[in-house]
Amino acid sequence: MIEKMKFLSITGPKADIDRVVNQYLSKYEIHLENALSELKTVEELRPFMEINPYKELLNKANEFVSQLSQPVSEETGSMDVDTAVKTIQELSEYAANFQEKRTELSKKHEELLSSLQWIEPFLNFDFNIHEVFGFKFVKYRFGKIAHEYYEKFEKYVYDNLDTVFFKCASDEQYVWGVYFVPATQAVKVDAVYSSLHFERMRIPDEYEGTPEEAVSKLKKDLASIDEQLKNCQAEVGKKLESRRSDLLKARNTLDSLSTNFDVRKLAACTKAKNDKQVFYILCGWMTERDAERFQKDIEDDVNLYCILEDDENNILNQPPTKLKNPKLFKPFEMYIRMYGLPAYNEIDPTIFVAITYSLIFGAMFGDAGQGLCLLIGGFLLYKFKKIDLAAIISCAGFFSTIFGFLYGSFFGFEDVLPALWLKPMNNMMTVPFIGKLNTVFIVAVGFGMFLILVAMIMHIINGIKAHDPESAWFDTNGLAGLVFYGAVVAVIALIMTGKKMPAAIVLVIMFVVPLLVIAFKEPLAKLVEHKADVMPKEKGMFVVQTIFELFEVLLSYFSNTISFVRVGAFAVSHAAMMEVVLMLAGAEAGSPNWIVVILGNLFVCGMEGLIVGIQVLRLEYYEMFSRFYKGTGREFIPFRKIEKE
Numbered sequence: 001m002i003e004k005m006k007f008l009s010i011t012g013p014k015a016d017i018d019r020v021v022n023q024y025l026s027k028y029e030i031h032l033e034n035a036l037s038e039l040k041t042v043e044e045l046r047p048f049m050e051i052n053p054y055k056e057l058l059n060k061a062n063e064f065v066s067q068l069s070q071p072v073s074e075e076t077g078s079m080d081v082d083t084a085v086k087t088i089q090e091l092s093e094y095a096a097n098f099q100e101k102r103t104e105l106s107k108k109h110e111e112l113l114s115s116l117q118w119i120e121p122f123l124n125f126d127f128n129i130h131e132v133f134g135f136k137f138v139k140y141r142f143g144k145i146a147h148e149y150y151e152k153f154e155k156y157v158y159d160n161l162d163t164v165f166f167k168c169a170s171d172e173q174y175v176w177g178v179y180f181v182p183a184t185q186a187v188k189v190d191a192v193y194s195s196l197h198f199e200r201m202r203i204p205d206e207y208e209g210t211p212e213e214a215v216s217k218l219k220k221d222l223a224s225i226d227e228q229l230k231n232c233q234a235e236v237g238k239k240l241e242s243r244r245s246d247l248l249k250a251r252n253t254l255d256s257l258s259t260n261f262d263v264r265k266l267a268a269c270t271k272a273k274n275d276k277q278v279f280y281i282l283c284g285w286m287t288e289r290d291a292e293r294f295q296k297d298i299e300d301d302v303n304l305y306c307i308l309e310d311d312e313n314n315i316l317n318q319p320p321t322k323l324k325n326p327k328l329f330k331p332f333e334m335y336i337r338m339y340g341l342p343a344y345n346e347i348d349p350t351i352f353v354a355i356t357y358s359l360i361f362g363a364m365f366g367d368a369g370q371g372l373c374l375l376i377g378g379f380l381l382y383k384f385k386k387i388d389l390a391a392i393i394s395c396a397g398f399f400s401t402i403f404g405f406l407y408g409s410f411f412g413f414e415d416v417l418p419a420l421w422l423k424p425m426n427n428m429m430t431v432p433f434i435g436k437l438n439t440v441f442i443v444a445v446g447f448g449m450f451l452i453l454v455a456m457i458m459h460i461i462n463g464i465k466a467h468d469p470e471s472a473w474f475d476t477n478g479l480a481g482l483v484f485y486g487a488v489v490a491v492i493a494l495i496m497t498g499k500k501m502p503a504a505i506v507l508v509i510m511f512v513v514p515l516l517v518i519a520f521k522e523p524l525a526k527l528v529e530h531k532a533d534v535m536p537k538e539k540g541m542f543v544v545q546t547i548f549e550l551f552e553v554l555l556s557y558f559s560n561t562i563s564f565v566r567v568g569a570f571a572v573s574h575a576a577m578m579e580v581v582l583m584l585a586g587a588e589a590g591s592p593n594w595i596v597v598i599l600g601n602l603f604v605c606g607m608e609g610l611i612v613g614i615q616v617l618r619l620e621y622y623e624m625f626s627r628f629y630k631g632t633g634r635e636f637i638p639f640r641k642i643e644k645e
Helices: 014-023 055-066 081-122 129-133 147-160 183-195 211-242 244-266 288-298 330-339 350-364 368-385 388-407 439-465 469-474 479-497 504-519 521-528 539-562 565-584 594-628
Strands: 005-013 031-033 045-047 138-146 164-170 174-182 268-270 279-287 305-309 428-431 435-438
Touching: 005 014, 005 288, 014 244, 014 279, 031 244, 055 081, 055 244, 081 164, 081 174, 081 211, 081 244, 138 147, 138 183, 147 164, 147 174, 174 183, 211 244, 244 279, 279 288, 288 305, 330 350, 330 388, 330 594, 350 388, 350 439, 350 565, 350 594, 368 388, 368 594, 388 565, 428 439, 435 439, 439 469, 439 479, 439 539, 439 565, 439 594, 469 479, 469 504, 469 521, 479 504, 479 539, 504 521, 504 539, 565 594
Parallel strands: none
Antiparallel strands: 005 279, 005 305, 031 279, 045 268, 138 174, 164 174, 268 279, 428 435
16 A cells, blocks of 8 residues: 655754654654745745765765674663764774874885886896896896797897897796997897887896895785784774774764765755744655644644644645555565655555465466465565565465465476365366367466456546546446456356346446447547547548547457466466476376486476566566556655664
8 A cells, every 4th residue: 555645844953954854854754845846936035055074984884884893783882972083093093003004004015016027037047136236238128028029139130149048937018138349349139139129127126136035025915914904903803893883883974974964965055134033844645644743743843833734735845655455465566666766646556466466376387285385485584584475485385385286286286285275287177269278278367357457446436536537437447447347257257157148238237338448548538538529630531530430449458367267277387387397207107206206396486477477467567567557656766764663
């Protein structure tokens, strides 16, 4: 069901807004609207222009909480504002003392890491780098060259050039190395290497010993810095853990204050004029029950005024939708939200979906054993993980178990349980003009007809609630459509049972008149609403369009009805699939391979369960929702969620 809403306008002195939000509004769920948008007709209203003073402190508090060793799940309470602010400031100052050191260490770490990346390719250069840097008559160059140029260099150039190239390392792209050249030939040789795309690398003059010794020292220095960084982090972590309770309380307080302060974004205030007092205005929606409690709560507060708006014509936005369903049906709200929340004046289809979805799933997937697995597995998953889909699976499993007993099926074995109703694969019945058909097909179509009629009734109710006579009375799914389709169902029932048909005049009234009403729904709606130009100007085009629309209507009735054949088809296919599994397991011989039986059941339960779940949802959305449900509502979003006991 959808909770009844009341629109409130709350006003008081501007300086008093924080007290009102903290003292009153924080105790009730209220969906706030933008007051400036709602009160367009009120002159000289201004938005609040104040910056949230708690935002930065809250961000800092959340940062500290994220550094705690264990996840925060418990309710820790709160503290007064001054204590909360002081707590976060003290922790920030403590952390800042280590932050400077961490910044310095991090900078040094980056420098050492950069140096390591420079020197690592030259590990095989087994010479004292510092001594190489001191050469006077021989020039040296560290760098890399692409493989293709290095091969050309070795083949065509190296033997004819006054240079020595020492190869140090290589990968898929480059060869790293050092070349030496007499100082007198350096210009010429450098030019040759440059033509081969040799990329020089400037090795800093800060290394002692060989590259291997330099790398070893660099790694030790990096490890030392990493340890110092960890110690800094650990010290801050110890401090935060020692103040854990205070930190969490401060975070909760600042979170509440920040959220409450943000109410200003949606508030409006009057213009300061002639030293008159400035007032704020808040607009929003509360449930009828909360609105009554709120009014009683503030009746002695002289600085707070609240007006309940009862005239919907004075409200710009439609009320938000807040669903309230019994705990058993609440998980099925997930399917409603997937399609779209019901508008405020629509029927909430949650209970309808819960019952029909579970019932149809059970009929399509009737197996007592597999149903029990779904029931228990879904229940346990929902109990420990609170997953709505798990609760839906559990409900579907319950009905699957029931139909399993009706079909006499237990993990695919058809001879373990006696069928309380019928065997889907075996029971046949004679249909006039057609012959023999599977009984479950006939029952499925009949049940589908019933659901379509129920969907039409809900469409009529929605049309009446929306004050839409065309939709309620003259539409395909309105009263006219209900009479026509109901007549079709009645005639089919009479034929199936061998009863006499009604008189021709009755059939004409039941079939022709509703179709004529559907055909002329727009003119009739205009006539009821006392509008001018009842009939369209282009009457020929209207007639042609009407003929095609009637054909489409008849086709939709037929296709929607036939769609429910899949319910019986899946009931039969499930029995057939399990028959194949048992055949493969050798059950006919009397000594089945239980591993094959178990694996087969798991496969069928998983694969067919998923397919059936999707098919049932398709029936809900396309065959039923399309007839009565729009799903154009907007969700009720309170500025602060209040946990109900």
